[in-house]
Amino acid sequence: MEAYKRWVRANKDYVHSLESLANGLTWLLPERFSESEIGPEAVTSFLGIITAVHEHIIETTPTQRNTGQVESSSFPYSLCITLLKDLETLVEVAAQQIFGDDRKWNFIAATEATKVLVRLAIFWNSGYKMVLHGGESVNIEKGRDAYNSQQRQGHFANPGNLNGTYYYGQAPWNLEGRALSALSRFGANARMLSEPTWLLRVQHQQAIMEPPIKTAEKPSLSSILSEKGVYGGLFLMGEVMFIVRPLVYVLLIRKNGTQSWFPWFTSLAIDLIANGVLSYVTALRTIRKDPLFDLSNQERDELRRRKLMWALYLMRDPFFMKYTRKRLDHTQKLLEPVPVIGFFAEKLIELSIGAQTRYTYMSGS
Known part of the structure; x- marks a missing residue:
């Protein structure tokens, strides 16, 4: 399974092209909208499920810098919604053929009730943020004002800290970033050498006694x-x-x-x-x-x-x-x-x- 995930992530453009072509051809399947034909809808649902799984694999790439859609640490609610939407047409067609036009609504209602429960779970899990695209997109973007403020300041204006090393914004690989990183490491090492041992012990005790800074909890x-x-x-x-x-x-x-x-x-x-x-x-x-x-x-x-x-x-x-x-x-x-x-x-x-x-x-x- 991991080998397949690596292949999908390495060939995502090729995978997207094949999926787009296959999904487009499903509209030309014979008797696509026939009341008694389940085959074309089964093919369409199968392709939709494959596409959704591939998108989830690509979005949860561990090395992906844009983590806006990553759900690896929690239940993939958005994937569940997508799979339900891909299956619901097949459920409708199968129920119509087997049980008739009137009784098919029982199965459609069951599908919609499942989607409502998943969306309510998404609404609660996101801290009561707006549900995007019916739950298929994860809503973790900052507010517009906060986002624009961050853009105006620029990522390269706020030094960050990673394992005790300060980097210049998010690009430590450029020349200026490496220079500032080296300066910050030199300053940190010099400060540690110049500080007396008793002060280091006091700082260590304070770090133990003081509660750690908590991240912002969802409302x-x-x-x-x-x-x-x-x-x-x-x-x-x-x-x-x-x-x-x-x-x-x-x-x-x-x-x-x-x-x-x-x-x-x-x-x-x-x-x-x-x-x-x-x-x-x-x-x-x-x-x-x-x-x-x-x-x-x-x-x-x-x-x-x-x-x-x-x-x-x-x-x-x-x-x-x-x-x-x-x-x-x-x-x-x-x-x-x-x-x-x-x-x-x-x-x-x-x-x-x-x-x-x-x-x-x-x-x-």
Whole structure:
């Protein structure tokens, strides 16, 4: 297994190229969206799982300098979410063929419930930070202000310490860094030689008696509520609403059917309220004009991504059958006489209509 991991990490560009080609060809498999065909979806799920495992191997490379995605010290929640998303379409197709259209929603609901539990675990494990890309990305980036401040100061302006040796920023291999490193080692050795033995013993005793400096702990639920007050509670509520929205949607479809407007409107309302609450509390300023919630660049992108996901409501029943499908058919008739463009438009519309028949392709979860 370790040999395979080393091969994947050494040939990551080659692996990415093969995976992209294979995943693209799956859309051309015969009867990709047939109600009775499990084979193409099994192939797609298998390729998705392989891709997710390879990405996890590459992201957890021990020598990787960018540790933003490394989860080697904890349970790989993001990998679990990715694997569940790769399997859920296969689960839907298999359940539909074996148990029928109505009973398949029991299995889809079980899949969504599992994803909700994993995302809640991610939310708790991250110290109640915003869940990025449905949990597939790890949210450990600093706030934007802190990040920009660090960038303005520059990594090379703050000397660090590693095993008693001070390096000039993060690049001890350059000429200036090596010179300063040598000076700091010389100063440290000279100071140790010049200090009397009794002083060294006192410093050693103080180091033993004084508690070590603790690293910053992730905030707890009580600390967030005490520091942010009502707005902290609103932030938590908005994030939890976003996490549980897909499960609520599936349970309502299971009860009312796909052609009922009640699941559609309820899901849309939860999305609007959750995003509205998050946008409101994250835009608030303190008395000193500082942001109440210091969002990172990734978190701001996540808020924008969630708003873009609202476009999927155009592809969900009953809105799709009543409005979107008619527009697609009308567009196909207009472009059909046009050479080349008409062919590609027909194929694209055919794929869109086929993908719409799968809940998991349009769930946005």
